[in-house]
Amino acid sequence: MSNNTELNSTHQVQSKLSDNERLKGESNFLRGTIAEDLKDGLTGGFRGDNFQLIRFHGMYQQDDRDLRAERTEQKLEPLINVMLRCRLPGGIITPQQWLGIDKFAAEDTLYGSIRLTTRQTFQFHGVLKNDIKPMHQLLNRLNLDSIATAGDVNRNVLCTSNPVESELHQQAYEWAKKISEHLLPKTRAYAEIWLDGEKLETTDVEPVLGSTYLPRKFKTTVVIPPDNDVDLHANDLNFVAVGENGQLIGFNVLVGGGLAMTHGDKLTYPRKASEFGYIPLEHTLAIAEAVVGTQRDWGNRSERKNAKTKYTLERVGVEAFKQEVEKRAGIVFAPIVPYEFTSRGDRIGWVEGIDNKWHLTLFIENGRLLDYPGRTLKTGMAEIAKIHQGDFRLTANQNLIVAGILPEDKSLIEGLARQHGLISDGVTEQRKNSMACVSFPTCPLAMAEAERFLPEFVTRVEDIMAQHKVADEHIVLRVTGCPNGCGRAMLAEVGLVGKAPDRYNLHLGGNREGTRIPRMYRENITSAEILSELDNLIGRWAEQRHSDEGFGDYTIRAGIVKPVIDSARDFYD
Structure with a gap:
């Protein structure tokens, strides 16, 4: 599919750059005037370019949309605040770190x-x-940060949360951390801005991301x-672990997945990641850097709707992109090692690992941890921590997985979880396999x-499942x-x-393994x-399915x- 832009011989888009490119180029390596803006008491927000630049520091400026009209009527500025996303490669956090973020959430949000x-x-x-x-300084004291969890950079690196094969998971998790560190700004x-670091006279250099970062x-x-619990086809770059005798020996590499699109714009679409090939472990960082570098140099910096890696692959061709990665890394991909995904949901409840923990x-x-009447979820997690x-x-x-529990501590942990409503035996399989983004009001x-x-909505779907005798x-x-x-x-099987308010496009036909994109079935309909x-x-x-046939496969x-x-x-056909 073409995005109607011209290319030169290096596959770069030749057109007027988007304003975001100006913004990054003039930002003095992501500083802008954020430090000065923090002192501006006339507004709760950030002005000009800083509104975008804070994203590179892990934050989005928001306001409470439930209160927006009321505050406008009162001639007040919207209730401006920020959302911060922590950098947490592989999703692992210590109980001590958890207690620190729990306290801040309770007292300062x-x-x-x-x-x-x-x-x-x-x-x-x-x-x-x-x-x-103070929030950033707290994170720093906890050995955490929010660097590059938003903006035109490599975001938080995901890793399968495997609680069973502890040795293989530990090795994969260590590579997730290495990749994250290697690709950081x-x-x-x-x-300098958040931790009062010393300002140096030397010029910043971004050897991987470049002076204007990624498109x-x-x-x-x-x-x-x-386990495909990270939904690899939603991501630009994926390292699929290849193990031998319980040890990690290399990765299959897949590139160019992504799900975002724009209503009414058929030049935007979701795309699955393409298989590039297999690499041994020692080439992991070189391949990661080469993929990022190719996208950095070839990605569309004129039209942000077509700027992601998936569109670069469609524009230049998968093989051309792959060959450029091989050239930059000095490595030739070996054929893909056969692999299969059979699930992507979490194993809710108790699981014993091979380490006897x-x-x-x-x-x-x-994913919302808060105390509700009769379900003190947030307090419960703090007590466990x-x-x-x-x-x-x-x-x-x-x-959330409470991992590495000694056998003698099982009953105590479970007791706390049940006491605070973190375990409920009545949760259906349907509810466990349903998910939503934050959306309103923030x-x-x-x-x-x-x-x-x-x-x-899930309750209503559960009722339908029960009526048709497929409640399990x-x-x-x-x-x-x-x-x-x-x-x-x-x-999703149903997406x-x-x-608009109470209006959605209904998509059907994904599968349980997360390897097929669903197609729009009905447009702009009510719940x-x-x-x-x-x-x-x-x-x-329920009447016509084959044995163990998922709903998406049936459709x-x-x-x-x-x-x-x-x-x-x-x-869109």
């Missing part, structure tokens, strides 16, 4: 919650301007088959509800409040993509209309929707 995200980390929502610098802007955001994963995966609906001797693992499905891009909408089954269901992909609806459609379709599935076999084979060319 508007909403009091900790939000687990689909990027395998946590977010603070509702941090006012005066608390931003090298500018001292973060340390668009970039996402990386480390995946351990057969136990792991408790807690289902956290929508006070006594737990292992670590916590945040999953890309918004759940996301400025939200078009329809998602997080607040999901619990009741599940459908991978995801809701996202806009087409930007945070809820990963474009890898709802928000268009009531969606439930009516699902009632009919689930009824047909393809029954001809309800055509499979998406090549999303760049047939997603």
